[in-house]
Structure formats: structure tokens, C-alpha cells
Amino acid sequence: xxxxxxxxxxxxxxxxxxxxxxxxxxxxxxxxxxxxxxxxxxxxxxxxxxxxxxxxxxxxxxxxxxxxxxxxxxxxxxxxxxxxxxxxxxxxxxxxxxxxxxxxxxxxxxxxxxxxxxxxxxxxxxxxxxxxxxxx
Amino acid sequence: xxxxxxxxxxxxxxxxxxxxxxxxxxxxxxxxxxxxxxxxxxxxxxxxxxxxxxxxxxxxxxxxxxxxxxxxxxxxxxxxxxxxxxxxxxxxxxxxxxxxxxxxxxxxxxxxxxxxxxxxxxxxxxxxxxxxxxxxxxxxxxxxxxxxxxxxxxxxxxxxxxxxxxxxxxxxxxxxxxxxxxxxxxxxxxxxxxxxxxxxxxxxxxxxxxxxxxxxxxxxxxxxxxxxxxxxxxxxxxxxxxxxxxxxxxxxxxxxxxxxxxxxxxxxxxxxxxxxxxxxxxxxxxxxx
Numbered sequence: 001x002x003x004x005x006x007x008x009x010x011x012x013x014x015x016x017x018x019x020x021x022x023x024x025x026x027x028x029x030x031x032x033x034x035x036x037x038x039x040x041x042x043x044x045x046x047x048x049x050x051x052x053x054x055x056x057x058x059x060x061x062x063x064x065x066x067x068x069x070x071x072x073x074x075x076x077x078x079x080x081x082x083x084x085x086x087x088x089x090x091x092x093x094x095x096x097x098x099x100x101x102x103x104x105x106x107x108x109x110x111x112x113x114x115x116x117x118x119x120x121x122x123x124x125x126x127x128x129x130x131x132x133x134x135x136x
Numbered sequence: 137x138x139x140x141x142x143x144x145x146x147x148x149x150x151x152x153x154x155x156x157x158x159x160x161x162x163x164x165x166x167x168x169x170x171x172x173x174x175x176x177x178x179x180x181x182x183x184x185x186x187x188x189x190x191x192x193x194x195x196x197x198x199x200x201x202x203x204x205x206x207x208x209x210x211x212x213x214x215x216x217x218x219x220x221x222x223x224x225x226x227x228x229x230x231x232x233x234x235x236x237x238x239x240x241x242x243x244x245x246x247x248x249x250x251x252x253x254x255x256x257x258x259x260x261x262x263x264x265x266x267x268x269x270x271x272x273x274x275x276x277x278x279x280x281x282x283x284x285x286x287x288x289x290x291x292x293x294x295x296x297x298x299x300x301x302x303x304x305x306x307x308x309x310x311x312x313x314x315x316x317x318x319x320x321x322x323x324x325x326x327x328x329x330x331x332x333x334x335x336x337x338x339x340x341x342x343x344x345x346x347x348x349x350x351x352x353x354x355x356x357x358x359x360x361x362x363x364x365x366x367x368x369x370x371x372x373x374x375x376x377x378x379x380x381x382x383x384x385x386x387x388x389x390x391x392x393x394x395x396x397x398x399x400x401x402x403x404x405x406x407x408x409x410x411x412x413x414x415x416x417x418x419x420x421x422x423x424x425x
Contacts, residue, residue, distance in 0.1 A: 014176075029345060030345045042343045043342050043344050070188045070191065077184055077187075079181065079185060
């Protein structure tokens, strides 16, 4: 049980995950980073992206939508706006969201460009993450 | 002595009241379950958010962000959170009483107090007492969304940043259990956790990415939003729980009343039958004579 770190992912919709894992890889604002046990204290914002952790039973993949990560020597705490496990992602819904965002961007008369762009990115990443998991 | 028909009418009236209270109880129960679930989902997030802030606080200087500034206390904002609707027992009066006490206490100490209200009950209460309201948000209880919390938080942050106030206090009902709600008067800003943590916790030298300023710029307003949102949800769950038990009591009282009225009705009916019999017997006796 040594060399394990506690990974906790919490969102306003509840505690998504809380397990001891071997390794966590996430998409920080300055690029991807990887955490092993004994990491220096580290705080970063997270971009929309994928979070992977390695457990004894194989990797677990998450989709994370913005957030913060607080990393200590034996703990990784992810505070995300939303997050879900790859197998829980509703691909149909993401595709629909993708299309909606795309349409809005095409029309370009929308005022809220940033929002449309963000939702496009979110949907695209969701689909990507979900499909990573499927071919198993 | 009420006539038979009067009593019957009353029984009917009480019966229909009890039907209404029973239905309201059931509605409150289902709303309560929803509110409780949302609250339980948010709690871990809000707690973790607090713990992150306190562990960061060690390395945070108050100049880094306006929300970290601690000024000598002169002007105090108090935000009172109640429901929009009544019929929920002592839910609103408890909170209003606690808030008024707190306000007069602060005023006696010579602070300039500004009151804001969330929920129609608080707004009406302070209006009746001629307390000027800085701001009032009504019509949000029942369908709380994160946007509501954001709106309120933005206003709070603005006032604090503009130095319109030195301290912001929030009074709301915290959910303990279905039977118990606790009135909480808590300080939103300056951040209490940070102040306390700065003294007790060891200072970690965190690596910040992208930068300390960016992290605090993001995290601090977000924290205010989350704390407001949490208070809204706690209050919502408490309100429905309070309404549930209030309606339960009302239904019980109505049933008791129906029982005693029925007894009275039966007694009166029996009395009138006896009287009629006496009349007949009396008449027969007279004819015989």
C-alpha cells in the first residue's frame, strides 16, 4: 500500500471518485502533468480535458471540465465544475451539444462567442474521452 | 348549544382543511427530498473548497487579492436568508429573530449596519419595521440555480472590493435533520478560515501554476459563490423540512378536532332523539289520560 496517493474528484454535483491510486495524469493550464507519490505541494487550474489515473486494476479515465487541482505529497484533490467517468459519458448528448455549438459558431451572429466555443470544446473532449474507453 | 347542522358543517370544514395540509405535507416531502439530495451533493465540494483555501492561506499575503484584505471593522453588511412562502412553522421567525438581535447588537456597538434580504419573508419583515434594505432578492426559493448564487456573490464581492463594507455576515438556516434546523449567523467575508488557518497551519510552499494571482483570482470569487450557493441549498432543504413537520402537526390537530367534533355531534344527536322520544311518550300518556 505504499507509494499510493489518494485521488479525490469533487464537483458541485457530488463526490465523483475517492480512491487510492498509483499515478494521476491531468491536463493543467500550463500543460499535462503527472503526479506520483511524494510530489511537491502544487496548485494549478485545470483545462477541459482528460484525467487518467492508474490503479491496481488498470487505468480509470475521467473527463474534467475546468477546475483546480491541489496536490500534496500523498493526495490529489480535484475541484471541478463537472467531471464524469469515461464510461458514464452520454456520447449522444455530447454529439448533439457539439452540433449545437458548431451551428451557433457558424452563424457567428451570436454575441456569446466564448461560451459557444467553450461548449464546443467541452463536447469535443467528452466525445474523445468516451471513445478512448470504448474499444476495450 | 350549536345545532346538529352547525356541527356537521364544522366537521366538513375541518376535514377539508386537513386534506389540504396533508397534500401540502406530501408536496413538501417530495421537494424536500430533491433539495436534500442537491445539498448533500454540494457539501463535499464546499468543504474541500474551504480546505484548499485554508491550506493555501499560509502562503497568501492579503495584498494579493482584494477579497483577502482585512480592514478595521466599521461597516457591516448582514444578509438574511429566508423563504418566499410561509406555512413552514417557526422557520422564518427563528431566523428573523436571530438576525434582528444580531443587528441591534452590532448597532449598539456603533457599527454601521446595512441589511440585505434574500426571500420575500425577510424583505417584508424589514420593510414593516422600516429598516432600509440595501438589496433584496426574492422569488428564488423553490427553484434555486447556481446563477442565483452567482448573482448574489457578484454583488457581495463588488461591495467588499469597493470598500462599501468591511464585513459581510450571512444569516440562514442550516439543515441538521428533518426535525431540526439550526439558525447560523456566519461571516462570509473576510474569509474566516483563512485568518484562522494562517495562524495554525504550517506554511507550505506551494508551486502555483499559472501564478499565485491567477489562482486566487479564480478561487476566491468562486469560493464566495459556492458558500452562498450552499447556504441557499441548506436553507431550501430546511424550509421544506420545516414545512413538512408543520403540515404534519396541522393534519394531526385537524384530526383531533374532527374526533372531538364527531363526539359532540353524536352526543347532540342522541340528545335530540331522546327529546323526541320523551315528546312522543308524553303525548301518548296525555291521550290515555
